[in-house]
Amino acid sequence: MQLYKIASYFPGFGVNKRQEIERLVYEISKRDKISPEEILNPIDSNNFESVKNRLLKIRFPYASRHNEDIRPHLPKIAIKPANEFNLGDSEFSPARIFIEKSAALSGLKNNFKKSFPEAKFMEISSLKDFIRDDKTSGISSYNKRRDRVFITNEKYDFFKKCPCTKGAAGCGYHIFNLGFGCIFDCTYCYLQEYNNAPGLIFPANIDKFFERFRRYKKPKMRIGTGEFSDSMMLDHITEYSLDIIEFFNNHKDAVFEFKTKSSTIDNILKARHSGNIVISWSLNPKKIIDKNEFFTASLSKRLESAEKCVQAGYKIGFHFDPVIYFNGWEKEYQGVIDLLFSKINPKDIAWISIGTFRFKPELKPIIENRFPENQILDEELLLGYDDKLRYPYGLRCNMYKSLLNSFKKHSRKLPIYLCMEEFKMWKDLNLLRCLGGV
Ligand code: SF4
Structure with missing residues (x-):
C-alpha cells in the first residue's frame, strides 16, 4: 500500500508516522498474505500511538504475548525491482580478472588463467586506486560482484x-x-x-x-x-x-x-x-x-x-x-x-x-x-x-x-x-x- 493510501486512512498523520504505519502494514500483509485493506479496515482509531500499538501486536505476536521489549526497526520502504538478484547461472565464471602489478607474476594468477581462459585479464596499479576510480556501487553492483576477481598483494x-x-x-x-x-x-x-568491495579479492x-x-x-x-x-x-x-x-x-x-x-x-x-x-x-x-x-x-x-x-x-x-x-x-x-x-x-x-x-x-x-x-x-x-x-x-x-x-x-x-x-x-x-x- 502506498503512502498516499495510508494518508486516506489517517489524514492527520505526518510523513514519518505514515511511513511507520506503511512499513508495519507492508510487513503484516507480506507475511500473512492479506491485503492492506484487510489489516486497516478493522482499525477505528485515529490516534497514532493506538494504531501503531495495534499493528505492533499483530506484527510481533510472540514478543507482545511474552511482554518482551518491542523495539522495531521500521525504515521507509524502498524496494527497486532492478535490485533483485537473478539466480540465473550458478556456475562461477568471472568475466574480468584484475591483477595488481605487484602480483603479476604470481602462481595464483596462473591458476586463475588456467581455470578461466575466457576471462579478460587486466593489470591494475593497486586495488586501492581501482576502488578510488570505480564508479559502480550499491546493490546492483553487489549483484554483479562474481564477474570481477582481484588478485592482490595484501x-x-x-x-x-x-x-x-x-x-x-x-x-x-x-x-x-x-x-x-x-x-x-x-x-x-x-x-x-x-x-566498497568491487568484486572478489584473493x-x-x-x-x-x-x-x-x-x-x-x-x-x-x-x-x-x-x-x-x-x-x-x-x-x-x-x-x-x-x-x-x-x-x-x-x-x-x-x-x-x-x-x-x-x-x-x-x-x-x-x-x-x-x-x-x-x-x-x-x-x-x-x-x-x-x-x-x-x-x-x-x-x-x-x-x-x-x-x-x-x-x-x-x-x-x-x-x-x-x-x-x-x-x-x-x-x-x-x-x-x-x-x-x-x-x-x-x-x-x-x-x-x-x-x-x-x-x-x-x-x-x-x-x-x-x-x-x-x-x-x-x-x-x-x-x-x-x-x-x-x-x-x-x-x-x-x-x-x-x-x-x-x-x-x-x-x-x-x-x-x-x-x-x-x-x-x-x-x-x-x-x-x-x-x-x-
Ligand atoms: S560468506 Fe556469505 S554468501 Fe558466502 S557462504 Fe558465507 S554467508 Fe553465504
Missing part, C-alpha cells in the same frame, strides 16, 4: 581478533584475513552490506601472511579464514589450504579452522596434517538451504565431505549459524542433528557453535531488495541488546534449549558454544562453565 590487513558484538560473550577467535567476498549467495549474508602473497603470523601468534589460539569469505569455495584454484596446512604443521600449538558450505575438499584430503586443523561446515535444514543458501553444496554433500575429512584424520566442526525460525523449525533442526550423528562420531568433533539469525538494521533493506520473496524477514526480528535485529529473547532461548537437548541425545560431552550471544543467555542456558572452553 599489505596491512592480515589478522584480527573477531570483534564479536557489543555486550556478547566472545569465544576468543582470531581471523586470518585471506581474501574477501564469496561466490555463494546467502540471503542473510552480512557481506552484502560491504558495498591475495597472492600468502607467504607474507605466514611471515606476519609468527609475530601475531598467541598461545593456544584458534584462528581461521571464513569470516569474510567461504574458506574452501575455490580451493581447487587458490590452493590456499595446501600452504596453510603445511605452515601449521610447524605451529602445532595453534588450531586453524577452514569454514565452508562447499564440498571442495580434494586438497584437504591429500594434505599431510598434524591434527591441529579443523574443517567445519555451516549446517541448516534442507528447506533453509534451498531458499537461502544459493549455489552452496547440499546438506548431504556437506556431511559426506565431513565424513571424508574424518576418515583423513581431521577434527571437524559444525556451525548451526544462523539458526532460522520458521514454521516447523524444531523438527527440521532435530532432523539435521540426528542426520549429522548418524554419520559422525562425537569424538571427531572439535566444536559446534550455535547462533540464531541476527543482523545489523542496515542489512534489512538490502535483503528486501535482493531477495523480495524471502521469508526470513517475515519472522519477529527486533532490535536486541546490541542493536542488531534478533528474535525476541524468549524465543531465542527456547530455540537454543531445543537444539542443546537434541545434541545431548547424542552426546553430553560436545564442546558447544553460542555465537554472539549475551551473557544472560549463556547463564540461562547453564552454559557459562563452557565459556572459553572450546
